[in-house]
Amino acid sequence: MDNKYRINHLRELEAESIFVIREVVAQFENPCMLFSGGKDSIVMFHLARKAFWPARIPFPLMHIDTGHNFQETLDYRDKLMKDTETKLIVRYVQDSIDQGKVVDETGVNASRNKLQTTTLLDGIEELKFDCAMGGGRRDEEKARAKERFFSHRDEFGQWDPKNQRPELWNIFNGKKHMGEHFRVFPISNWTEMDVWQYILLENIPIPSLYFSHEREVIDRDGTILAAGEYVTLKDDEIPEKRIIRFRTIGDMTCTGAVESKANTLEEIIEEVAATRITERGGRHDDKRSEAAMEDRKKEGYF
Amino acid sequence: MSEDITKGYLDMELLRFTTAGSVDDGKSTLIGRLLYDSKAIFEDQMESIEKASQKTGDGEVNLALLTDGLRAEREQGITIDVAYRYFATPKRKFIIADTPGHVQYTRNMVTGASTANVALILIDARNGVIEQTLRHAFIASLLQIPHMIVCINKMDLVDFKEEAFESIKDDFDKIATKLDVHDIRFVPISAKLGDNVVDRSENMSWYEGPTLLYLLENIHIASDINHVDTRFPVQYVVRPMKEEYHDYRGYAGRIEGGVFHKGDQVKILPSGLVSKIKTIDVFQEEVEEAFAPQSVTLSLEDDIDISRGNLIIKDNGLPKSSQDIEMMICWFSETPMVLGGKYSVKHTTNDLRCVIRDVKYKIDVNTLDHNTEDKKIGLNDIAKIQIKTTRPLFFDSYRKNRKMGSLILIDEATNNTVAAGMII
Numbered sequence: 001m002d003n004k005y006r007i008n009h010l011r012e013l014e015a016e017s018i019f020v021i022r023e024v025v026a027q028f029e030n031p032c033m034l035f036s037g038g039k040d041s042i043v044m045f046h047l048a049r050k051a052f053w054p055a056r057i058p059f060p061l062m063h064i065d066t067g068h069n070f071q072e073t074l075d076y077r078d079k080l081m082k083d084t085e086t087k088l089i090v091r092y093v094q095d096s097i098d099q100g101k102v103v104d105e106t107g108v109n110a111s112r113n114k115l116q117t118t119t120l121l122d123g124i125e126e127l128k129f130d131c132a133m134g135g136g137r138r139d140e141e142k143a144r145a146k147e148r149f150f151s152h153r154d155e156f157g158q159w160d161p162k163n164q165r166p167e168l169w170n171i172f173n174g175k176k177h178m179g180e181h182f183r184v185f186p187i188s189n190w191t192e193m194d195v196w197q198y199i200l201l202e203n204i205p206i207p208s209l210y211f212s213h214e215r216e217v218i219d220r221d222g223t224i225l226a227a228g229e230y231v232t233l234k235d236d237e238i239p240e241k242r243i244i245r246f247r248t249i250g251d252m253t254c255t256g257a258v259e260s261k262a263n264t265l266e267e268i269i270e271e272v273a274a275t276r277i278t279e280r281g282g283r284h285d286d287k288r289s290e291a292a293m294e295d296r297k298k299e300g301y302f
Numbered sequence: 303m304s305e306d307i308t309k310g311y312l313d314m315e316l317l318r319f320t321t322a323g324s325v326d327d328g329k330s331t332l333i334g335r336l337l338y339d340s341k342a343i344f345e346d347q348m349e350s351i352e353k354a355s356q357k358t359g360d361g362e363v364n365l366a367l368l369t370d371g372l373r374a375e376r377e378q379g380i381t382i383d384v385a386y387r388y389f390a391t392p393k394r395k396f397i398i399a400d401t402p403g404h405v406q407y408t409r410n411m412v413t414g415a416s417t418a419n420v421a422l423i424l425i426d427a428r429n430g431v432i433e434q435t436l437r438h439a440f441i442a443s444l445l446q447i448p449h450m451i452v453c454i455n456k457m458d459l460v461d462f463k464e465e466a467f468e469s470i471k472d473d474f475d476k477i478a479t480k481l482d483v484h485d486i487r488f489v490p491i492s493a494k495l496g497d498n499v500v501d502r503s504e505n506m507s508w509y510e511g512p513t514l515l516y517l518l519e520n521i522h523i524a525s526d527i528n529h530v531d532t533r534f535p536v537q538y539v540v541r542p543m544k545e546e547y548h549d550y551r552g553y554a555g556r557i558e559g560g561v562f563h564k565g566d567q568v569k570i571l572p573s574g575l576v577s578k579i580k581t582i583d584v585f586q587e588e589v590e591e592a593f594a595p596q597s598v599t600l601s602l603e604d605d606i607d608i609s610r611g612n613l614i615i616k617d618n619g620l621p622k623s624s625q626d627i628e629m630m631i632c633w634f635s636e637t638p639m640v641l642g643g644k645y646s647v648k649h650t651t652n653d654l655r656c657v658i659r660d661v662k663y664k665i666d667v668n669t670l671d672h673n674t675e676d677k678k679i680g681l682n683d684i685a686k687i688q689i690k691t692t693r694p695l696f697f698d699s700y701r702k703n704r705k706m707g708s709l710i711l712i713d714e715a716t717n718n719t720v721a722a723g724m725i726i
Contacts, residue, residue, distance in 0.1 A: 005524070005527075005593045005594075006315065006524045007595075007596065008313060008314055008315065008316075009314045009315060009316040009394070009395040012316045012595065013316070014597070015595055015596050015597040016595075016597075018556075018597040019537070019556045019597050022538045022554055022555075022597070023537065025538055026537060026538050026651070049585065050584070050585040051554065051597070052538075052540055052554070053540075053583065053584070053585045053586065053599070054540070054542045054544065054547045054550060054552070055540045055541060055542035055543070055544070055547075055552075056544075138386045138388070139387075139388045142385075145386055145387065146383050146384075146385055161383070162383075165719045166409060166410075166413045166634050166722070167413065167719075168412070168413055168416040168417075168708065168710060168719075168722045169416045169417060169704065169705060169708045170417075170556070170705065171649075171650075171708065171709070171710050173648060173710065173712055173717070173719045175646070175712060175717035176717060177717065188386070189386070189388075189397055191388045191390070191395075193390065194395070
């Protein structure tokens, strides 16, 4: 790039996301940022730290803990919060189950993915958050491609995709009535590749799960799942050791691994560039139906 | 990590373009082609649209299903909203704002156009310039998209004839004289067969220009930003409350024009107070200069009262200031505009209110005729109106600076965004 006053695509995305995060703090009284320990929320959190530097970020993080997390994710989360002196709120899906609000799925494909919505909406209501920022990206999934940066939710936390507010230039309308809230997606315009390149550019630490390692896994209909206490084995499934890594980090029950030797960020980027399957292709939760994501999002999912 | 080491990966520019079109003119096929040929479509996505194509009985794989993400859209076979799509080549990352093309979706087209560097206009070679072409071109010019690429599509259906291309090009040039566009390129393509989309066409050896992808990769966009008139709308005041930053007060925002240097003398509007830039802060470091469109935090030498909505400028190229604003609007709401009615306004980082004073004229988007009689403004209407704001606005004309010259109107009862305004 020859021109002196030009910035590359990552810096432009960064400037846009920082603008959005600052706009949230300016427009809402009690916002929070949802944090899962996955790469997208790690990048979003990093952008938030940049947005308010040298001050601390002026909102808490909230983690909806399904109880089926990888231990590596939780360790990473706790270290990051400590190192950055950030306030973290955790709400547990197990509590929603114990309160009888949701029923745990059973069987071999049991997942707590859908149950999170209830815990999330309860958390937002209990703590009176009027805005929850999430790390959703439009390139992840086709229902997300229609999502706004500032996404209005009614008093039941629902999304109405056919009746969204138009969003022009960088003017965001966060006006709402009592009881309604917003979901804001600061990294809407980032792709999986942008996220990886940015992690490399900024040298952001990420959980070890993203790098190649040996692990006991099972191969279920082409999805490689980590064998562990939360995954119910079928009679004919025998865990075996393989060299794998994770492209996304969700629950152990539904996050598929890929066989990979990628051990550095550069190698991961090369792998992402060469792959022909989307990252959500390995997610059991999205395979349930063609409109699985749209249905979950309408109910109030992340 | 220094940005030099990772050059190659990272030396890419971001280009946003918009497309408008209906089911028949091959827009989705073209987008599908760009995504597919640049390997942005993945196997599982392909599998999913193959499955869906079988369900609707289209026979062949319908690439439109890639962009039509909502269930209702897939069922009805229409695009009802703006969909954002992404792909990248080694040169640029692209964001496509893909919008429906019919007149009842004018507001979606306006939304998609608001952030675009390039407008992609599709013309069916069999039909030539039609009403819809004019409408799309007009919206692109109204929203001041700096570059326009006119794709004359379905060339395979007119035997790849040069005359067909040239005659449509002449017709388009005639309508372009009525519009405010400066950079128009024409490419003869066949989205279905791939001619001149990514690869050069062997069927049209008479065409010596670049392919569509080459244009998208190489159109010069760096000069589209105004780097002369300095504009820094204050978004948020940063107060660290940390021992080492005891007296620090930073003004966070995104630079919407010009270049700021450490030590520059600046003026704060509306107060008119003057100070000097003490530091330009980004994360964990200070920089010497910053420019549009960067998000930074400025601290000043003097302790003066500055809050969200204030504008920091250097003392050259002052913005305009007025309470009486004339602007073009596109109306977004099914509830018609109320002449004399009051609305909330969002302009840069400012929130204020206004009253609608007058409707100067309404534009027929199919003929570009001005109607001065009809003052009723409803859904999808484009009009020139005058408003009076509760306090003076500091702005530039939309032609001069898209961010400083744009605003939205909000219905105070429903909180819905009801209009987009481009200040004249």
